[in-house]
Amino acid sequence: MNRLLRKMPLMRTCKEVTALVVAREDRELPALEQAALRVHMVICKACPNFERQMLTMRNAMKQWRHYRESD
DSSP states (O other): OHHHHHHSTTOOOHHHHHHHHHHTTTSOOOHHHHHHHHHHHHHOSHHHHHHHHHHHHHHHHHHHHTOOOOO
C-alpha cells in the first residue's frame, strides 16, 4: 500500500497527514503539501477530527496565555 501511495504525489497516509497538521502550527506548508492535506481531509474520516482537536488546543492555549486573574 505504501508503495502505491508513493507513486501518487497527493496521497498521504494518516500518519503523514497528522505530522503535516502539527507542522502547520510552526511553518507554512509548501503548495504540494497543502494540496495533499486537502485531498486527504476529503477522503478520511479520522484526520479532520484530529485537525479540529488541534485547533481547539491552539485556541485554548491562546486564551490561557491571555488569562489574567481578576482582582
